[in-house]
Amino acid sequence: MTTPSTPGDSSLATSVYSLPAKSPTEAEQYKARAANWRFSTLCASVDTKDQYGASSTPIYQTATFKGVDGQYDYTRSGNPTRGGLENHLARLYGATQAFALSTGMTCLDTILRLVKPGETVLAGDDLYGGTNRLLTYLGTHGGVNVIHADTTRIEALRPYLQPGNKVKMVLLESPTNPLLKIADLQGISDEVKAASPNALIVVDNTMMSPYLQRPLELGADIVYDSGTKYLSGHHDLMAGIIAAKRTDVCKDIAFLINSVGSGLAPFDSFLLLRGVKTMSLRMDRQMATAQLVANYLDSLGFLVHYPGLKSHPKRDIHWKQATGAGAVLSFVTGDKALSERIVGGARLWGISVSFGAVNSLISMPCLMSHASISAAVRAERGLPENLIRLCVGIEDPRDLMDDLEHSLLSAGAITPNLSYSPLSHARSAELYATDPEAWILERAKGFKRPSDHASAIDKLVTGVKKGLGFTSATESERKTIEQDIVVSAPGKVILFGEHAVVHGVTAVASSVNLRCFAVQSPRSDGKVGLEVPDIGVELEWDISKLPWNLLPVHSNAHRHVADKDLDPALLQAVEGVVNAHVEVGKTGIGACVAFLYLYMVMAGGEADAPAVTFTAKSNLPISAGLGSSAAYSTCVASALLLAHSHITQPEHGQPRLSESDTNIVDGWAFLAEKVLHGNPSGIDNAVSVRGGAVAFTRSVGGRQGGLNGLHGFSSIRLLLTNTLVPRDTKSLVAGVSAKRLAEPHVVDPILDAIQSISDEASTLLSGQTRVERKELVGRLEALITENHGHLVNLGVSHPSLEMIVAATAAEPFGLATKLTGAGGGGCAVTLIPDDFPQSSLDSLITTLQAQGFQPHLTSVGGPGLGIHAQPSSSSRSSTRAAQKEDAIPNSEEGEGMVVPKRAGLREAGTEDLQAWSDRLGGWVHT
Numbered sequence: 001m002t003t004p005s006t007p008g009d010s011s012l013a014t015s016v017y018s019l020p021a022k023s024p025t026e027a028e029q030y031k032a033r034a035a036n037w038r039f040s041t042l043c044a045s046v047d048t049k050d051q052y053g054a055s056s057t058p059i060y061q062t063a064t065f066k067g068v069d070g071q072y073d074y075t076r077s078g079n080p081t082r083g084g085l086e087n088h089l090a091r092l093y094g095a096t097q098a099f100a101l102s103t104g105m106t107c108l109d110t111i112l113r114l115v116k117p118g119e120t121v122l123a124g125d126d127l128y129g130g131t132n133r134l135l136t137y138l139g140t141h142g143g144v145n146v147i148h149a150d151t152t153r154i155e156a157l158r159p160y161l162q163p164g165n166k167v168k169m170v171l172l173e174s175p176t177n178p179l180l181k182i183a184d185l186q187g188i189s190d191e192v193k194a195a196s197p198n199a200l201i202v203v204d205n206t207m208m209s210p211y212l213q214r215p216l217e218l219g220a221d222i223v224y225d226s227g228t229k230y231l232s233g234h235h236d237l238m239a240g241i242i243a244a245k246r247t248d249v250c251k252d253i254a255f256l257i258n259s260v261g262s263g264l265a266p267f268d269s270f271l272l273l274r275g276v277k278t279m280s281l282r283m284d285r286q287m288a289t290a291q292l293v294a295n296y297l298d299s300l301g302f303l304v305h306y307p308g309l310k311s312h313p314k315r316d317i318h319w320k321q322a323t324g325a326g327a328v329l330s331f332v333t334g335d336k337a338l339s340e341r342i343v344g345g346a347r348l349w350g351i352s353v354s355f356g357a358v359n360s361l362i363s364m365p366c367l368m369s370h371a372s373i374s375a376a377v378r379a380e381r382g383l384p385e386n387l388i389r390l391c392v393g394i395e396d397p398r399d400l401m402d403d404l405e406h407s408l409l410s411a412g413a414i415t416p417n418l419s420y421s422p423l424s425h426a427r428s429a430e431l432y433a434t435d436p437e438a439w440i441l442e443r444a445k446g447f448k449r450p451s452d453h454a455s456a457i458d459k460l461v462t463g464v465k466k467g468l469g470f471t472s473a474t475e476s477e478r479k480t481i482e483q484d485i486v487v488s489a490p491g492k493v494i495l496f497g498e499h500a501v502v503h504g505v506t507a508v509a510s511s512v513n514l515r516c517f518a519v520q521s522p523r524s525d526g527k528v529g530l531e532v533p534d535i536g537v538e539l540e541w542d543i544s545k546l547p548w549n550l551l552p553v554h555s556n557a558h559r560h561v562a563d564k565d566l567d568p569a570l571l572q573a574v575e576g577v578v579n580a581h582v583e584v585g586k587t588g589i590g591a592c593v594a595f596l597y598l599y600m601v602m603a604g605g606e607a608d609a610p611a612v613t614f615t616a617k618s619n620l621p622i623s624a625g626l627g628s629s630a631a632y633s634t635c636v637a638s639a640l641l642l643a644h645s646h647i648t649q650p651e652h653g654q655p656r657l658s659e660s661d662t663n664i665v666d667g668w669a670f671l672a673e674k675v676l677h678g679n680p681s682g683i684d685n686a687v688s689v690r691g692g693a694v695a696f697t698r699s700v701g702g703r704q705g706g707l708n709g710l711h712g713f714s715s716i717r718l719l720l721t722n723t724l725v726p727r728d729t730k731s732l733v734a735g736v737s738a739k740r741l742a743e744p745h746v747v748d749p750i751l752d753a754i755q756s757i758s759d760e761a762s763t764l765l766s767g768q769t770r771v772e773r774k775e776l777v778g779r780l781e782a783l784i785t786e787n788h789g790h791l792v793n794l795g796v797s798h799p800s801l802e803m804i805v806a807a808t809a810a811e812p813f814g815l816a817t818k819l820t821g822a823g824g825g826g827c828a829v830t831l832i833p834d835d836f837p838q839s840s841l842d843s844l845i846t847t848l849q850a851q852g853f854q855p856h857l858t859s860v861g862g863p864g865l866g867i868h869a870q871p872s873s874s875s876r877s878s879t880r881a882a883q884k885e886d887a888i889p890n891s892e893e894g895e896g897m898v899v900p901k902r903a904g905l906r907e908a909g910t911e912d913l914q915a916w917s918d919r920l921g922g923w924v925h926t
């Protein structure tokens, strides 16, 4: 058996495949020469010694070696090819000794064997999925205490460094995989060594490779790399490297590798040694392109994680300890389905795990490299499900950009910027040749994200900075509200123009007599609660634990006015908080995110956040196209605005809510709708807030939009029929956008035709014509039929909707029906003429019910947002102390002084909600 080589002399330690042995003086001479070489020279210059003078290291493809006194006896214990590789790597890592193993995970397994049961491993909370998996296994089966903490903040590690915690190992990644967060390697090493001198600092350096970062020079005891990545560079082998300085550690590692047999095979050692020679060359190219890609995505407003970006929150620390930003970056789109479309659309970028090879890769970590971390843990640690990771290779940057841009475009993540005049082909080629960074920024100008976000990362940095000076409100200072706030808002039916409205076409919509009702009640335990029992939401959160540090910065003077756009960083953080509740379904998650997002932004900071419970119930069918989410959004917006006194609490007898308050509520309800639907037109919230009927045109591409009330009609009856087929509004809307992008010649004429329909309907309903009522209804019927045909051509109908269209059109009914809302299921709307006999209506309802549908008779128009009037107009906010003084109990505690409106709402059945609201009385509407 070969004795492990002597640590401390790396050039001799394992490089003894030379037969016969050459003089140590020669090796020493090589070492002395190499001491002054730069990294790329070191990479390319392998200290090859061979009896025949082979200039590349031979493959010793043998299991055994003859004799008893030789350097080698058995390849598990040592092999000349592997030894040559290990020697070479020890120089590159600045290590006493380096070891080549079968994979990066084998390296971690070997290193973790240095930890004994009862000892602690302190690891990051953003880390490679495989690492998390092995640590979890060790924590569950190996008696090792595994703690995950935010390694980007030394102060987050301090509490664990007390001697009682027996920290044996601190395991770091920097940058982390996949969020590219930065840990201060030197700073952490110093603190850990001072507090727990026996603890080992271990760094997974795979994202950087020894070319860019050498943690052993920054206080680390052990560094390991997946050799599969940058070191080999071609994805044609699996390997892992461990490098260490301390001789006792090297000895233990060598012992374990020999005992277990995890050393790298000779052929793979040969391949890896060959790959390493070109590492710096490859990485220079990969990094240069990665920087261009990061700049491009950043200037389009995506939240991009890459330490090469000026806005990276820990850029200074990264550049103190590394000499490059690497070639892996990740970015957030805000929508998982959108990310899937982007990744699925890539052609040159391979959809694959791993990174560091010559070919560029694209992946979604949560579905791929990090899928072994449970969804709940991912959410808890703030790993966005929609995150896309890009691993840049050596291809021509222009081809990579063409492919990426095509994917983004066809997924609908960016749209052409029509006001941009592109550079000529020649000028673009010249710019690329002379100034690639300017070229990429110019290229980005040709596109924009559908919602024109400001640079998200800038806001993130500002938010984090703001958070640094933040002090939590204590329990006694926590604000709440004096008494219950009760609100209600209607759903809507789109009569004409759905889908087209997203593209700037006018839509005509009206409120319906189905509503969402909500009660917001005070609480005194420092929490905020949300109850939407219809969709299984019964949750509460500690106010102090919400991600306040990510709030976008607002001037306090304007906080009552809603932002135009969502803040991606805050949204992502709120999603992280909510996604931890895996028991809640998709609709419930959306309701929570919308509520918490508005709750946080409207408060503007923890100190102003009231402890309340918001309870909502609705008699609107969900996901049926009747604006249930807009009704909910309107209730959330108005209740929160009232809690902050951003709008005026109406008093009994007040005729209506003011126009300015109505507009403020509408702005916030629209923001909530953006959380729920990504890119809504705004018509649903406009109708829910204002009631009645409106013609609505969205501002698109610089064209001025607007909202006109339609007051020239009196009650036109409609039959709303719910197919009970649920559908996904977001993807239906995106589908039409994608169709328009792919086939503008087909879609644009349809949009023009729908515009004409809406124009005529608006005129009819505005009372600007002297058309007889019978003729008016007849013309509306014709428009309904025509509009439905266009929606069918846009591909948004559904067999269930066609059944309703057919049943209502059939004799003896002969009625006009169209789908309403997103289509794909949901509801159909049928116009019921004034003279349509009641017996026929009853018969139609029975027919539809027999087919499994749910018909509901309503009429066009009806009140919008309603706020339950209070007897006094005193301020709605008070501290908990003030609340006690006023002896106003929480209605939940049932102390008898406050009408238990929340309980009443919870107890009311869907059919009784309207009656419950009528009994309350005292409503003031918009």
Ligand SMILES: N[C@@H](CCSC[C@H](N)C(=O)O)C(=O)O
Binding pocket: 128, 130, 177, 226, 353, 354, 355, 368, 369, 370, 372
């Ligand atoms: N199925 C594999 C996934 C490997 S991911 C490889 C790499 N470290 C990366 O980050 O892409 C597994 O479960 O380990």
